[in-house]
Amino acid sequence: MIATAFSLLVPMETEEAQIARGLRRRDPDLLDALIEQYQHRLLRYLLHLTGNRAVAEDLFQETWLRVLEKGHLYDGRNRFVTWLMSIGHNVAIDHLRKRNLSSLDEMKDPEDGAPFEPPASGPSPFDLASAQQQQEKFHDALAQVAPIFREVLVLRFQEQMKLEEIAQLIRIPVSTVKTRIYRGVQALRPALKGGVQ
Amino acid sequence: MTDHDHERAIDLIARQGVEDVSTSDRSWLESHVALCPECAEYAEDFGRTGELLRSVAITASPALVMTTQARLRARALYLQEQRSRLVLIAISFCIGAMSSALSAWLWWRFGGWVAQHVGMPSAIVEPGILLFLLLPAIVIAGLLLAFPRPVFEGALLTGLAREREGEIR
Numbered sequence: 001m002i003a004t005a006f007s008l009l010v011p012m013e014t015e016e017a018q019i020a021r022g023l024r025r026r027d028p029d030l031l032d033a034l035i036e037q038y039q040h041r042l043l044r045y046l047l048h049l050t051g052n053r054a055v056a057e058d059l060f061q062e063t064w065l066r067v068l069e070k071g072h073l074y075d076g077r078n079r080f081v082t083w084l085m086s087i088g089h090n091v092a093i094d095h096l097r098k099r100n101l102s103s104l105d106e107m108k109d110p111e112d113g114a115p116f117e118p119p120a121s122g123p124s125p126f127d128l129a130s131a132q133q134q135q136e137k138f139h140d141a142l143a144q145v146a147p148i149f150r151e152v153l154v155l156r157f158q159e160q161m162k163l164e165e166i167a168q169l170i171r172i173p174v175s176t177v178k179t180r181i182y183r184g185v186q187a188l189r190p191a192l193k194g195g196v197q
Numbered sequence: 198m199t200d201h202d203h204e205r206a207i208d209l210i211a212r213q214g215v216e217d218v219s220t221s222d223r224s225w226l227e228s229h230v231a232l233c234p235e236c237a238e239y240a241e242d243f244g245r246t247g248e249l250l251r252s253v254a255i256t257a258s259p260a261l262v263m264t265t266q267a268r269l270r271a272r273a274l275y276l277q278e279q280r281s282r283l284v285l286i287a288i289s290f291c292i293g294a295m296s297s298a299l300s301a302w303l304w305w306r307f308g309g310w311v312a313q314h315v316g317m318p319s320a321i322v323e324p325g326i327l328l329f330l331l332l333p334a335i336v337i338a339g340l341l342l343a344f345p346r347p348v349f350e351g352a353l354l355t356g357l358a359r360e361r362e363g364e365i366r
Contacts, residue, residue: 028270031269032269039262135249156215157246157247158250162215185243192246
């Protein structure tokens, strides 16, 4: 959508370069379009990271405000989504520091019993009820996994990011990303064994 | 089968699907997984985790998106105003500096003219007139240096605090 709008003006530029140029200008139309485009991905990431919808929504807004303010720092050489998620990651870390929590593991709100909301789509078919129940079991298990592992699992599976991109985003070595994915999957193993057939 | 083989298998499993894995690596992984139950189990769990994670449908509400967009527009406007204000301040400073330099030069010339008509040496009158003009600024600067926490600073801070309080309300 953004690429189409801008390609008419500057056909030789990549989408990332166009976004970088728009962010430097603090173009409100571009920002609106970016929010529309990345809304679900960013919220999903923050929700998995924090385990709390209200906190995730606050951080969602905070992330976009930071995108506006720090937009000139995006050079367009990497994918915008990676940069956006790294801003979201930093915002979440700052939130954690404000709450004086010592690690990402303590990020989950103790008052929030059900960190993951069920799918927002309409009623599921009857024959999928069992599968859905097992999915919920899986999500419960996922909520119990330490956020540092959950984060890499979300980035790898939902955001389809490369290991190098995840490493760059979280600022950890690629080997650590692999270890965290491995441990995350291992932690989910009991839930997977009782998963959907 | 070495530890290196397991590590390679875990690396390739993590990369498959998102990154380009060569045909030779893929066939090596297939043969390894066929022989190694541990890696086979990991590959299966890995695939299952991805499947279940992708099935999570978390969506942002339209209200959240609209609020964020509105906040961003307001913030962008504020930053733009702040920027244009800074530009105005910079322009005012430049104009002020230029007019100060021009008026100093004019007063200097005036001092020379006075010295010529009064019959006093211009080396005394010219700097004297400049010193007279700069005297208020020099006195205030001296007072500020002598009293680091002058009265008006306190008043300024109180005013700012009141303004902030009003904003919060």
